[in-house]
Amino acid sequence: MWREGKIEVENRTIHYWIKSFDLGSPYGIDEGRISKLMFKRDGQIIANFDRGWDIEPIDANAQAALEIFMKKYN
Template sequence: MWKEGIIGIPTKNGEYKKVKYWVKHFDEPSEDYGINGGKISKLSLKMDGKWIANYDRGWDIKPTCKEAEMALCILLNEHN
């Protein structure tokens, strides 16, 4: 199932950075294709017009910043 949306990541000055996400997840985990052997097989993250992470059955772009790492944690928690 595909899902997309925006995650607000808090900054030090009390504002939020918008991270756009697209994620494809399944009902069952996959050791071969899922992130960390989980249910997410595809994931894209974009912030300020730049790709900050991309996973398509393997990392094409590993998380490039703390916002990408935080968004990834949120999505893993929600879908795994």
């Protein structure tokens, strides 16, 4: 299922797109349910996963956002 929205992390707005499934997969983050994920902040891509990392989280703020989504969807 695709989800899109905005989240506030450490007083910064991150726009996200995420695709997750009911079951984990070898193509998911840590073989989990998230198969696609993109974070943008101020128009810049700060993390992108499409069955593998294209852009790993670029800073602590992006990493904090990833941890939130891993707990919720992975």
